[in-house]
Amino acid sequence: MLEKKESKLEKSILIGVISPQVSEEIVTEHLDELEFLTYTAGGEVLKRFTQRVQTPNPKTHIGSGKMNEIEDYINQEEITTVIFDDELSAAQQRNIEKQFKCKILDRTGLILDIFAQRAKTSYARTQVELAQYEYLLPRLTGLWTHLERQRGGIGMRGPGETEIETDRRIVRDRISLLKKKLAKIDRQMETQRGNRGALVRVALVGYTNVGKSTLMNVISKSKVFAENKLFATLDTTVRKVVIGNLPFLLSDTVGFIRKLPTQLVESFKSTLDEVREADLLVHVVDISHPNFEDHIEAVNKVLEEIDSAKKPTLLVFNKIDQYVSEQIEEDDLVTIRTSKHFSIEEWKKTWFQRLGDNVIFISALKKENLEEFRTVLYKMVREIHISRFPYNNFLYPEIPQ
Numbered sequence: 001m002l003e004k005k006e007s008k009l010e011k012s013i014l015i016g017v018i019s020p021q022v023s024e025e026i027v028t029e030h031l032d033e034l035e036f037l038t039y040t041a042g043g044e045v046l047k048r049f050t051q052r053v054q055t056p057n058p059k060t061h062i063g064s065g066k067m068n069e070i071e072d073y074i075n076q077e078e079i080t081t082v083i084f085d086d087e088l089s090a091a092q093q094r095n096i097e098k099q100f101k102c103k104i105l106d107r108t109g110l111i112l113d114i115f116a117q118r119a120k121t122s123y124a125r126t127q128v129e130l131a132q133y134e135y136l137l138p139r140l141t142g143l144w145t146h147l148e149r150q151r152g153g154i155g156m157r158g159p160g161e162t163e164i165e166t167d168r169r170i171v172r173d174r175i176s177l178l179k180k181k182l183a184k185i186d187r188q189m190e191t192q193r194g195n196r197g198a199l200v201r202v203a204l205v206g207y208t209n210v211g212k213s214t215l216m217n218v219i220s221k222s223k224v225f226a227e228n229k230l231f232a233t234l235d236t237t238v239r240k241v242v243i244g245n246l247p248f249l250l251s252d253t254v255g256f257i258r259k260l261p262t263q264l265v266e267s268f269k270s271t272l273d274e275v276r277e278a279d280l281l282v283h284v285v286d287i288s289h290p291n292f293e294d295h296i297e298a299v300n301k302v303l304e305e306i307d308s309a310k311k312p313t314l315l316v317f318n319k320i321d322q323y324v325s326e327q328i329e330e331d332d333l334v335t336i337r338t339s340k341h342f343s344i345e346e347w348k349k350t351w352f353q354r355l356g357d358n359v360i361f362i363s364a365l366k367k368e369n370l371e372e373f374r375t376v377l378y379k380m381v382r383e384i385h386i387s388r389f390p391y392n393n394f395l396y397p398e399i400p401q
Contacts, residue, residue, distance in 0.1 A: 009044035012081040130178040200248040203278035207295035208255025210286040211318040215364040216252040244400030288322035321363040
């Protein structure tokens with residue numbers, strides 16, 4: 001397991017690489033998100049470092065000159081944690097740790113650490129622990145000392161077996177045990193889903209921190225934990241919701257993010273099964289975020305990975321109360337007008353128009369346009385319900401009463 005964070009904020013720096021494939025603008029945006037992740041994990045970012053390279057250095061990911069510059073800053077400011085935006089190989093991580101002599105994390109390790117902090121239930125903790133061990137296995141070194149010895153003693157260590165081989169065997173045994181435990185829980189959860197009957201299933205999906213849990217609380221009048229941090233909730237929450245007289249099941253799922261670690265996608269298979277088995281997806285988007293279109297693309301990519309991209313989807317643009325477009329002065333003849341200058345009304349006339357009734361703009365926190373949202377959601381759920389039970393048509397009017 002990754003080590004627990006101290007109560008005070010850890011002094012951290014971020015490192016990103018600009019390459020022919022990744023522009024400076026994109027790297028800046030990724031580092032913005034990485035800083036929010038660091039804050040969520042309990043860190044304080046003192047400085048960012050970027051380097052323009054053709055290809056990452058196979059030994060240290062960045063060049064030796066930049067390594068020396070960063071090392072001087074680490075010693076000067078007493079930095080405790082260095083975080084890379086890209087995933088590091090085991091060899092790169094060892095080489096960097098050897099020179100910097102402090103904790104080295106990559107984006108995947110940081111996300112896993114946040115998940116470890118946020119996991120509340122036994123199931124979530126098991127999922128996260130499995131993801132952590134699968135991430136750590138190739139990174140074990142001879143200096144690995146904090147793994148608890150679960151095997152050892154006379155006759156248990158093979159002839160000539162080294163400490164690192166023993167550690168790897170311990171981790172593999174633990175991974176095997178956790179997978180069996182998850183498989184058992186998955187079967188139980190599958191049975192639970194099967195016992196829900198034929199009610200229409202609606203799943204809230206979206207990028208992390210877009211307001212899914214807040215919307216869940218408003219619609220279902222329940223109390224799902226919501227906070228302005230990334231991955232505020234990991235466990236899927238399912239509530240029975242009634243609009244008009246039409247009942248359906250609504251589930252709140254874990255938030256997606258760019259470069260979502262493959263270990264987490266696999267470990268959270270059962271949680272993502274709520275999305276796979278849903279009849280309707282409500283894709284929540286934070287329209288106040290300057291890069292919300294990239295977030296939509298990132299979520300759609302994960303949905304494709306879990307074979308859920310073609311499901312009926314209602315696109316919900318949340319946080320309209322926080323949306324602010326950049327203004328251009330009337331006498332400004334230099335600035336080129338782009339989408340960042342659009343008002344919400346102008347956005348509605350772009351590609352959103354093609355979605356027709358399957359797009360809506362709300363503020364879950366301020367409860368703006370929620371009645372319109374309920375009406376649209378009711379119509380989409382009703383359509384699925386009636387296709388399943390045609391003889392119930394007369395029970396549910398086209399507009400909720």
